[in-house]
Amino acid sequence: MSARETILGRLRRRLDGPLTPPVSDFSVMSGRGWSREERLRRFTAWITSVHGEVIHTPRADWTQALARVLADKGIRRLALGRAHPVAAEARAALAEAEVTLVDADRPVDAWREELFFRTEAGLTSTGGGVAETGSLWLWPTPDEPRLLSLVPPIHIAVLDAEAIEETLFDVMERHAWGQGMPTNALLISGPSKTADIEQTLAYGVHGPRELVVLLRH
Amino acid sequence: MSVETPGVQTPGVQTFTPQAFHRQAHDALGNPQIRANFRSAMDGLMGKRREAFADWELEALRELGASVRLRALAQLPTLLERLEANCQANGIRVHWAEDGEAACRLIRELCEARGAKAVIKGKSMVTEEMHLNAHLETAGIEALESDLGEYLVQLNDQTPSHIIMPAIHLNTDEIADVMHDKTGIPHTRDVDAMTAAARAQLRERFMAADVGITGVNFAVAETGTLCLVENEGNGRMTTTVPPVHIAVTGIEKVVEQLRDVAPLYALLTRSATGQHATTYLNMISGPRKSDEQGGPEEVHLVLVDNGRSAIYQDDELLDTLRCIRCGACMNHCPVYTRVGGHSYGTTYPGPIGSILMPHLMGLEATKDLPTASSLCGACGEVCPVKIPIPALLTRLRREAVGEGRGNVPGAGSKRTKTEAAAWKAWQWLATHPGAWRGAAGVAGKLGPLTPGKLGPWSDHRVAPKPARHSLHALVKRHRSTIEEES
Amino acid sequence: MTPIKCYPPKPPRVYLFGTCLVDLFFPEAGLDAIRLLEREGIAVVFPEDQTCCGQPAYTSGYQDEARAVAAAQLELFPEPWPIVVPSGSCGGMLRHHYPTLFAGTPLEAQAEAVAGRVYELTEFLVHVCHLTLEDRGEPETVAMHTSCSARREMGLAETGPALLAQLGQVTLVEQARAAECCGFGGTFAVRHPEVSAAMVEDKSRAIEAAGAERFVTSDCGCLMNIAGRLAHRDSEVEGEHIASYLWRRVGK
Numbered sequence: 001m002s003a004r005e006t007i008l009g010r011l012r013r014r015l016d017g018p019l020t021p022p023v024s025d026f027s028v029m030s031g032r033g034w035s036r037e038e039r040l041r042r043f044t045a046w047i048t049s050v051h052g053e054v055i056h057t058p059r060a061d062w063t064q065a066l067a068r069v070l071a072d073k074g075i076r077r078l079a080l081g082r083a084h085p086v087a088a089e090a091r092a093a094l095a096e097a098e099v100t101l102v103d104a105d106r107p108v109d110a111w112r113e114e115l116f117f118r119t120e121a122g123l124t125s126t127g128g129g130v131a132e133t134g135s136l137w138l139w140p141t142p143d144e145p146r147l148l149s150l151v152p153p154i155h156i157a158v159l160d161a162e163a164i165e166e167t168l169f170d171v172m173e174r175h176a177w178g179q180g181m182p183t184n185a186l187l188i189s190g191p192s193k194t195a196d197i198e199q200t201l202a203y204g205v206h207g208p209r210e211l212v213v214l215l216r217h
Numbered sequence: 218m219s220v221e222t223p224g225v226q227t228p229g230v231q232t233f234t235p236q237a238f239h240r241q242a243h244d245a246l247g248n249p250q251i252r253a254n255f256r257s258a259m260d261g262l263m264g265k266r267r268e269a270f271a272d273w274e275l276e277a278l279r280e281l282g283a284s285v286r287l288r289a290l291a292q293l294p295t296l297l298e299r300l301e302a303n304c305q306a307n308g309i310r311v312h313w314a315e316d317g318e319a320a321c322r323l324i325r326e327l328c329e330a331r332g333a334k335a336v337i338k339g340k341s342m343v344t345e346e347m348h349l350n351a352h353l354e355t356a357g358i359e360a361l362e363s364d365l366g367e368y369l370v371q372l373n374d375q376t377p378s379h380i381i382m383p384a385i386h387l388n389t390d391e392i393a394d395v396m397h398d399k400t401g402i403p404h405t406r407d408v409d410a411m412t413a414a415a416r417a418q419l420r421e422r423f424m425a426a427d428v429g430i431t432g433v434n435f436a437v438a439e440t441g442t443l444c445l446v447e448n449e450g451n452g453r454m455t456t457t458v459p460p461v462h463i464a465v466t467g468i469e470k471v472v473e474q475l476r477d478v479a480p481l482y483a484l485l486t487r488s489a490t491g492q493h494a495t496t497y498l499n500m501i502s503g504p505r506k507s508d509e510q511g512g513p514e515e516v517h518l519v520l521v522d523n524g525r526s527a528i529y530q531d532d533e534l535l536d537t538l539r540c541i542r543c544g545a546c547m548n549h550c551p552v553y554t555r556v557g558g559h560s561y562g563t564t565y566p567g568p569i570g571s572i573l574m575p576h577l578m579g580l581e582a583t584k585d586l587p588t589a590s591s592l593c594g595a596c597g598e599v600c601p602v603k604i605p606i607p608a609l610l611t612r613l614r615r616e617a618v619g620e621g622r623g624n625v626p627g628a629g630s631k632r633t634k635t636e637a638a639a640w641k642a643w644q645w646l647a648t649h650p651g652a653w654r655g656a657a658g659v660a661g662k663l664g665p666l667t668p669g670k671l672g673p674w675s676d677h678r679v680a681p682k683p684a685r686h687s688l689h690a691l692v693k694r695h696r697s698t699i700e701e702e703s
Numbered sequence: 704m705t706p707i708k709c710y711p712p713k714p715p716r717v718y719l720f721g722t723c724l725v726d727l728f729f730p731e732a733g734l735d736a737i738r739l740l741e742r743e744g745i746a747v748v749f750p751e752d753q754t755c756c757g758q759p760a761y762t763s764g765y766q767d768e769a770r771a772v773a774a775a776q777l778e779l780f781p782e783p784w785p786i787v788v789p790s791g792s793c794g795g796m797l798r799h800h801y802p803t804l805f806a807g808t809p810l811e812a813q814a815e816a817v818a819g820r821v822y823e824l825t826e827f828l829v830h831v832c833h834l835t836l837e838d839r840g841e842p843e844t845v846a847m848h849t850s851c852s853a854r855r856e857m858g859l860a861e862t863g864p865a866l867l868a869q870l871g872q873v874t875l876v877e878q879a880r881a882a883e884c885c886g887f888g889g890t891f892a893v894r895h896p897e898v899s900a901a902m903v904e905d906k907s908r909a910i911e912a913a914g915a916e917r918f919v920t921s922d923c924g925c926l927m928n929i930a931g932r933l934a935h936r937d938s939e940v941e942g943e944h945i946a947s948y949l950w951r952r953v954g955k
Contacts, residue, residue: 004313007468007522011294015530015624019291024284028277029479046493108511116420133494145510150453168494169479178475181440183307183506184457187498192450194412195490196366196382198389199258202412205365206419207450207496239895246901260880551884555901589895591888591902592762594855608803614764621766631764640760644768647723648775650752657727673896677903678931681728688721688730692749695734 029169032132039131039164044215046134050190051203052211059216062158063093066123069156069212070099075120079104079152081143086125086158104148115147121154122147122208128163130171135189136213137171139182146184155191155208161217231375233562235574238585241560251386255557258385262548265491266599273487282484283603285477286539289438289469293529296438296471297520303441307503309516317347320521324349324430324463325356327517331461333358333427337419339445339455340364341432342380342542343467343521346564346577349430360430363419363451365412372399378558380565381489381544386557419451429455429513433466434541435481436518439474443518445499446485448492453499462513464501468520469529469538481541484601488543524577531624533612537572539602544569546596546606552589561586568596572609580617580627587613657687710830711785716746717827718786720776722793723755724923725944732923732944736789736824739950743832747787750779758796761804763890770804777801777813786820787827789946790922791853792889794823799856823853824946825862825921838870840952846878846915847945848906848929850922854882863921863945870952878909878918887928903932911940921945 001009034042044054057065070078078094079102081087091101102111102119124144126136136157140146149155165171168187172178177185192207203209233241245251270278289296301311312327314320328336336353338344338360350360350371362371366383370376373395377383384392389406397404402414431452435444443464445452456462472478478500486492505512528534547553547567558566563574563583571586580587587610590596596606615621618637619629646653660667660683671680686694717740725733737747753776761769776797780786788794798821805814828834847867853859860882867875886892886902907929910918917940920926930942943951 002313003315003319003522006315007313007520007526008294008297010522010526011297011468011529016532016535019287019535021288021291022284024281024288024477025277026281026476026480028274028281029483050492050496104510106510112424116424130494135494142508142510145512146453146457147511150450150457167479168482169476172476172479178439181442181475181500181502183501183503183509183512185442185500185502186453187494187500188496189494190496192448192496194365194449196364196369196384197392197408197411198254198387199261199382199385200389200408202408205412205416205449205451206363206454239897242895243897246897551886551902552895552898555898585894588891589898591851591884591886591891591899593851593884593888595851595882595884598855611762611764614762615766616764618764620764637765640763640765640768643760644771647754647757647772650754650775653754654751660727672893673900674892674931675935676896677900677935678928679934681927681931683727684730686730688726688733688749689751691730691734692721692737695737 026169029167030173032166034131034166036161039166040161042131043129043134043164047190047213048134050134051193052134052190052213054213054215056215056217059160062214062216063089065214066090066156067094067097069214070097070121073121073154075154076100077102077118077120078123079115079119079121079148080123081105081141081148083143084125084141087123087143090123104145105143108145108147115151119152121156122149122152123156124149124158126157126159126163127175128165128171129159130168130187131164132167133189135168135187138186138188140184140186146186149186149188150207153204153208154210154212156212156214157188158214158216161215233376233559235562235578235583235586237562238560238589241562242556245556245560250388251557252555254386254388255554258382259548259554262490266488266545266548269487269491269493278480278484279601279603281480282601283539285472285480286541286602289472289477290529290535290538292473293468293471296473297468299438300436300441300471303438304518307441309441309503309518312517312519314519314521317521317523320465320519320523321347321349321352323519324465325353325358327461327463328353328358328428329356331427333461335422335426336360336428336430337422337426337455337459338362338367339429339431339452340367340447341430341465342564343432343465344430345377346523347521361422363423363455365415365449365451368415368419369395372396376559378566379544379547380542386559423454423458426459428461428463429459430463430465431455433464433470434485435478436466436471437475437478438471440502442475442500442502444478445501446482446495447499448496450497453497456499456501457512460513461515461517463517463519465519465521467525468522469525485541485543488545488599488601528576531622534609536604537576537609539604540569540573541602543601545599545601549595549599551591551593551595568606568610572606572613575613575625575627580613580625581630582627584617584631587617654687654689657689661685661687713743713832714745714785716748716784718780718784719747719749720753720756720786720788720793720797721749722788722790722923724927725789728927729923729944732789732946735944735950735954736787736946738954739828739946740787742954743834745832748784753779756793756796758793759889761796761800766804773801773804774810777810777817780817780820783820785822785827785831786817787822787824789824789944791823791850791857791859792922792924794821795852795856797821823857823859823921825866826857826859829862829865834866836866836869836949836953838872838952840870840872842872842874844874844876844914844916846876846910846913846918848885848910848918848920848925849881850920850925851884853921863919866945866949867919876913876915878913878915880909885925885929887924889924892928903928907932907936907938911938915940918942919945919948
């Protein structure tokens, strides 16, 4: 008998007999009733509290805000996708800037060294935000692969104010995550951190040291 | 059934065993550094948890968490099959292992099939439970931990002392020494500098690794999704950079639906470290697709039983399997806070370890663990999925002395003739009220003569003296006074 | 969480289950509990055949022995009167563990019935007697140690402090980590004496550091443990059962 059959058999022939699954009441996970302003306020407060940086920008001018972030932080090499409107608009706006645009829409194996050691920031779109926890959710794509938000020391994420929902549960339900998931889905709340050395917080242990959210209104 | 035999840990690794609990606890209690490290860490964690739940209907949330876990356990075999089917549909290959040894062998074979020499690991308690690193090393495969705490503990030839914060027993100075001695960086107490050094050291290793191995926090049957909860990003690195990802999980970690993850995640992060959310919730539903630029070519899921299906048989013991491994029970345990994680000598220390390890190692080896609790109830009070830990400790005490159901390995092994006879004598006295009153009277008369020393009790406390007159006697006198007065 | 309990009106008569520790080591506390209840116009019946609730054996795993002793106690409370217990620990045993201990036995219904009538002393004084206290004592700074059983098993973190707060001359201080166990835990103190000693040392230091001249508790296990530790160090801080403390300051 295979291990699978043995284990399942043991579980099915349970000594104390079959169990009745309880019903779960999910009401505590939802229905916060926050206004748009309140969602925005909570999102900003929470993500800031975990060292995320939020830069508010009118939707029309967001690429200027991006250019300022790049200039302020001295970022010379920015990795980004191509097809997504966020990437496309950024590329158009930065064409004349003194920033080298690194193509992220190619097999990682082809530019691993460059990604790991020479790229200063990664730019990604986001699916939306979560007000309750100050989180971003991302479904990486061939255009914006998963390492783009992880490997460079700075992650710049573009989020629309109206895409901030109340809770993670709401996001999962509204976007029907249960119906089908991408190969990788991410909830990101701040830059990489650790408290493994005597409870002292340190940022950028494996992932980005900084997370900048360009919040478009 | 168990592979958790003392002595099979990596050679050179500092070894603690549950059999030596008393000695290990004695050493820890006498070590001011250990005492201070744990006390301050646990105080901090308790405070953060309290704050994190401040504006929640905590009871409703815990109730939901418990129901999610119980609903999964109630349908466990069906959900495991559904998980398997949906993972396979997603391209994740699923393997089953009856015990830790089988799981180790299976994982080694997966590594060997790829010609792997270097494995990078994300945090996984189940692989600690089966001593996977030691097993891989005997096959010439190097397994390197990438979670900073695990990395430090591995550098220091130790095992984790906490399930969430593996290096909590070390302070900054000790870590500075380890980093300097073992990795050759200039000696520094600067946490940012040490963190940056570890980042640089491990980046090379992520890129060079043939295989990444991680645990799983929740495995979603509905979608075939593996959820990993972390702050550092090493889990994301481990599951994304190497060409092969092997996820290892106990069979109890399955949940029915994706929506079930939301309450468990909310409970886990707040209970563990008082965070509203961890930096990353990484949800993996397959290897890279043909059009994707990155991610592993192969993803494997290893479902490990290792004693869990035996726990599953019993309605009361079943609650042990609800655990989501947040560590809140140890953070709030007054015993763990004082003796630290290593004293327990088991993979899972503290209250959860004391109710889980006897099943994996047998009650004979772990007999001192279920009693290493004052039954103060702090663990049960904070458990995010409402595991009745004190009741389970009491159950295992019964099993240990042979007065339970006899279905825990090593049941009855702690029963001694002397102790059993003492309790029988106590029973006789307490069921013979006349004799009880007589004994109380004698004790009262002897009160001043009773020894001032009462075993180990009086090493630290004044020994109590029986009162001159028992309550029985005082009540009698009180009644007659009242009658005289009236 | 302890379900919300509906309290009855003040009854004419109650049983007192004194507990074995009170009986043998702190009998005055038992008598003072009786006096406090009588002061409220309640007649107190003390069944003479009571011995021990069975908890020491129960928590040591000796379930059969515990059940035999518990069964003997079940017979002592035939009338439907409340059963008052001057201990959260023994109260918790009677209220919460008796139904489990007798589940599936012929005594199950009787155990349930007894459990439903059990009240810890301070709970009874606050919620049933609605006791009001007039302090006649000297000014004093006091810390309350609520036992883990009273706090967690019976959900009574507030009743002891609520009673002390009524004493006009008493300044109530809270020690650091007030909710942490003192390290008694019944046979735990015997099986793991060093760990227990470390716990009681911290507890006694915290009480001293809070500036208390005295600590008061509703459980004799904790009292024996903490006061025993303080006395061992020749500390000036003394411990007292809350029944005795209240009676001393307001009684007669």
